[in-house]
Amino acid sequence: MTDEHQDGHEHPLEAEYLSPTDATVVEIAEDESGEGSIRVDLIVPCPTCSEPVRAIAQVEAAVDADIDLPIEDVEDLYD
Numbered sequence: 547m548t549d550e551h552q553d554g555h556e557h558p559l560e561a562e563y564l565s566p567t568d569a570t571v572v573e574i575a576e577d578e579s580g581e582g583s584i585r586v587d588l589i590v591p592c593p594t595c596s597e598p599v600r601a602i603a604q605v606e607a608a609v610d611a612d613i614d615l616p617i618e619d620v621e622d623l624y625d
């Protein structure tokens with residue numbers, strides 16, 4: 547709200563300290579640059595200060611995933 551532009555977080559994100567279970571997808575949107583690309587925004591805890599950090603990712607490929615959806619219910623299918 548204070549700044550129009552988005553400043554980077556002061557600490558770099560290091561993949562080895564991040565896990566998918568810590569990440570929350572908060573937005574999936576068409577990238578503002580156009581060309582039909584998709585942007586995925588994640589909130590992850592900063593490994594350094596534990597503050598929430600919004601990580602903006604670009605979808606580079608969409609391929610078939612050999613998994614049943616919703617992922618949470620996969621185990622229930624075999625009951």
Ligand SMILES: [Zn+2]
Binds near residue numbers: 592593594597
């Ligand atoms: Zn930090």
